[in-house]
Amino acid sequence: MDNRIILPDEVKRALDTLHRRGYEGYIVGGCVRDSLMGVPPKDYDITTNALPEQTKEVFKHYRVIETGIKHGTVTVLINRMPLEITTYRIDSEYKDNRHPEFVTFTSSLEEDTARRDFTMNAIAYDEENGIADFHGGHEDIQNKLIRCVGDPDKRFGEDALRIMRAIRFSSVLGFEIEEKTKAALFRNKELLKNISAERIASELIKLLCGRNVYSVLMEYIDILAAVIPELMPMKGFNQNSPHHKYDVWNHTARVVANAGNSPVLRLAALFHDIGKPLSYTEKEGRGHFYGHAKVSCDITRAVLNRLKLDNYTKDTVLDIIRLHDAQINENKYSIKKFMNRRTPELFFMLLKMKRADDLGKGTDVSERLAALERMEKLGKEILSEQACFSKKDLAVKGGDLIAEGFTPGRELGLILDRLLEEVIAEHLPNEKQALLDWARSIK
Numbered sequence: 001m002d003n004r005i006i007l008p009d010e011v012k013r014a015l016d017t018l019h020r021r022g023y024e025g026y027i028v029g030g031c032v033r034d035s036l037m038g039v040p041p042k043d044y045d046i047t048t049n050a051l052p053e054q055t056k057e058v059f060k061h062y063r064v065i066e067t068g069i070k071h072g073t074v075t076v077l078i079n080r081m082p083l084e085i086t087t088y089r090i091d092s093e094y095k096d097n098r099h100p101e102f103v104t105f106t107s108s109l110e111e112d113t114a115r116r117d118f119t120m121n122a123i124a125y126d127e128e129n130g131i132a133d134f135h136g137g138h139e140d141i142q143n144k145l146i147r148c149v150g151d152p153d154k155r156f157g158e159d160a161l162r163i164m165r166a167i168r169f170s171s172v173l174g175f176e177i178e179e180k181t182k183a184a185l186f187r188n189k190e191l192l193k194n195i196s197a198e199r200i201a202s203e204l205i206k207l208l209c210g211r212n213v214y215s216v217l218m219e220y221i222d223i224l225a226a227v228i229p230e231l232m233p234m235k236g237f238n239q240n241s242p243h244h245k246y247d248v249w250n251h252t253a254r255v256v257a258n259a260g261n262s263p264v265l266r267l268a269a270l271f272h273d274i275g276k277p278l279s280y281t282e283k284e285g286r287g288h289f290y291g292h293a294k295v296s297c298d299i300t301r302a303v304l305n306r307l308k309l310d311n312y313t314k315d316t317v318l319d320i321i322r323l324h325d326a327q328i329n330e331n332k333y334s335i336k337k338f339m340n341r342r343t344p345e346l347f348f349m350l351l352k353m354k355r356a357d358d359l360g361k362g363t364d365v366s367e368r369l370a371a372l373e374r375m376e377k378l379g380k381e382i383l384s385e386q387a388c389f390s391k392k393d394l395a396v397k398g399g400d401l402i403a404e405g406f407t408p409g410r411e412l413g414l415i416l417d418r419l420l421e422e423v424i425a426e427h428l429p430n431e432k433q434a435l436l437d438w439a440r441s442i443k
Contacts, residue, residue, distance in 0.1 A: 014078060015126055024109065027045065030121060037173075089115070118140075118165075145177075152180055189223045234276070241286065242286075262352075275296035279291055304318075316346070326350075336382060395430050401439060404436060419438065
């Protein structure tokens, strides 16, 4: 692993400006971690021994925003790149499991890094001094290990969101969680109830979109259940079905892992069978889950409302769950009818959901997957042909029919509905004259 980090010009300028004025300056945190892993950082944080007022003075020729000055942070804009520059600090007691009561500034980089969450996020770097790693974070990155800085119980007690961050990093990076840190996760999981729903939702979505999500869901359901207890009944729930090799939670975790990278699809996959334990009936030793999609929707709606997700996400997730077992016939007519009642976007998302659902069963689903592939091809053909499947695409509008002597109102709407049906069924071409002729013939 190359220890040299190539810095953007704006970051170099910020560090050089601090150094020229006699202050220390390092990039720190996620940008160092990502750089050491060969991943381009999304943003850069800088830490310095300059006090906030001194930082403002150093960068007086740039635009400076007092982002969180009482906690030592100012944002400097260099070539429109925002750089958060924070004074080395020591945090006081965290009474709300999220924020320190106050901070004390320090001149020691080592003391500053000691307050951070995980060793991989506690590494600092500048071009002159190279890597400053007081906690073995570089080695942990090489070993793909997530380890708390210092006492994990203290770290999680300070900021309980770190519990979700730990399992999110495990999912996204594919890293294992070190044993002492892992044990502390489970001991402190109830502290997550003190964290805002918005922050939980943000971490959950990132976790669900991680490459290691299957393993994380299987190992850490008890952690997630601290904030989403509705998940717990799925754990170990035997489906007693020839169509399913796995219990409900194992199946669910596999579906999430196969559902593509869309947050909406991953959320739908997580909750699509959450109603199964409540819907279970058994006949001759075989399990059935009649109506489980509706029960899953009811439970999911309550969870998503609690997590304060936006309306688009909630509505789309619920639509996918409601329809994930729905039958769509393998022909253009059925697909156009579906697109008319809903949207093309939902059609293609539903196909992805069905594919993921099938892949999570552990049984031979090759015929079902082939059928889904054919349906996707038909759907793409419908769009590429610009086929008409909604009233707005009809070559005839209400005004055209009125000009032909049709009365405005309910009758007009019914005629348009019939015209659309004939076009969708390909009994009529979507051409103005042909549609008007047909409309006159049934008047």
